[in-house]
Amino acid sequence: MIPSACEVLSERDWYEMHKQSLEYKFPFMNKAKNMEYEDNSMSEELTCGKFQTQTGELTFDEIELIFNNLPVDMTFVDENNKVRYFTRPKDRIFPRSPAVIGRSVNNCHPPESVHVVEEIVESFRAGKEDTAKFWINARGKIVLIQYFALRNSEGTYKGVLEVSQDITEIKSLEGERRLLKWGK
Template sequence: MSEIINNSRTRIEKIKDLLRDINNGNDTEESKQKLGELMGSVPHGEVVAAEQELIAEGFPEEEIIKYCDLHSTALRGFIDEEEKLVIPEGHPVDTFKKENLLVNRRIEKLRMIESSLKSLKDEDASLQLVEVRNILIELTDIDKHYYRKENLLFPFLEKYHITGPPKVMWAKDDEVRGFLKYSIQSISDVEKISTSEMLLLFETIIGASIKAIEEMIYKEEKILFPMSMDTLTENDWYEIFEQSDESGYCLFYPEVKWKPINLNIPEDKNHEPTNRIKLSTGSFTREELESFFKTLPVDITFVDKEDKVRFFSEGPDRIFGRNKAIIGRQVQFCHPPSSVHIVEKILNDFKSNKESTAKFWINFRGKFVHIAYYAMRNEEGEYLGTLEVTQNINEFKSLDGERRILQYE
């Protein structure tokens, strides 16, 4: 490229112009070369900024998704190759990268099997065909890798107003999930597949799965991870680390427990207004919490460990009547004498830790009603009370098949 690009703003605009041209059909080798040469001279942050601005200007996200792989192919060998991330062992990015390494090893094994199948007869290839299926099933573990990325890393990027690239990447993650699903379905009866049929699958759906996974690994390693390391604080990364276990890992479990040296997490790490009711997984204003319970399609009643009614929800279509006079009342007095013995048994079984749930379903005034009782316990297993959840399930009895298309009632 002959012109000298002197500043960040000019470089970003040039990237946007080239990406628009490619998207409009001008995807010639010359255009790709220009894009590649330009990418070789810019930081990854400017690539991300260009993509982000295109989306903000109304450029359809689905169009960016369409040329996403072309974009990353043009970037190969150019983006910050001299920049090597130094990542401590056990850091979330270290875990992501180790997972990618293990995924790549499975892909290498698939390529080796594909190569060997070309010289094998059907009767000699049965073990290799079964191994292909097993490796593809193993690769579905990548969903945990993507889940952590989408639900732990992306929220922190969004906190810093980086929203475009995560949206595009999430869509590409879903493509990988779909390719793997259909690849496994295509060889579910692997014993009946011939060598030539398997090779055809490698050329089509299995090959598409491999390519999509490799492209995603490249995007993560060359764009997402460097950008995230530049953007997130040590406190951010530690929050991601703390929440990662419950989401699971791909193909291995990290043994090293990472903790930043200068950890400084404020008491109110989410910087929420003081008028919000704070819980361990989020917060509400009082108005939001009241509306939350009124909107739930179930009726809820809470009885504390002393058998006193402490709360009930006020939905528009309550099944069993409640009024505020029952607050503080012994729950046994809220039931007719004929059913008190059942209430007592449930409470006693919950308190003794003999049982934790009790469920009933009845016909009541034209409704088919499901009633469930749940023992509430703290982290030490101590009984806190009982939750009653009641729901009219008439509409569920007639459901059949699936509804995946938006349809309002």
């Protein structure tokens, strides 16, 4: 397969496969180093644009910084059940690679949970429900997984936002802390 791939895949394709593989753990070796690849394909117009709402404006870089610094994993699935976007927080809970973009949400979950995801999406689409919550123990962490129906101002279903958060530390909080204390 490798000889055929060498004939068909471009240097950019190899780079993308390498880069996306870094999202997953390597079972028999240390994490591979990230390769650098010059890609100036994003237009200047897009990077300089602003996202404006009634509550303010942000550059696209600022939006990405905000999303990737929230202590949650977020994945947006559109009304056609296609994965359109995910965040890249520092401490990812579930690995994701850009290869999931454009895939059916059914192909992005373990087989034993696909029927649950389908039920959530169909309940949201039908307007029966707007949120769903689960919590699981995974790799020594307590993980809260929430799904939110996304609807436009007319109430039309536009997709679902999946938000996963490690709540282990939150669950251990007791009493109050009213004064600043750096660290945990």
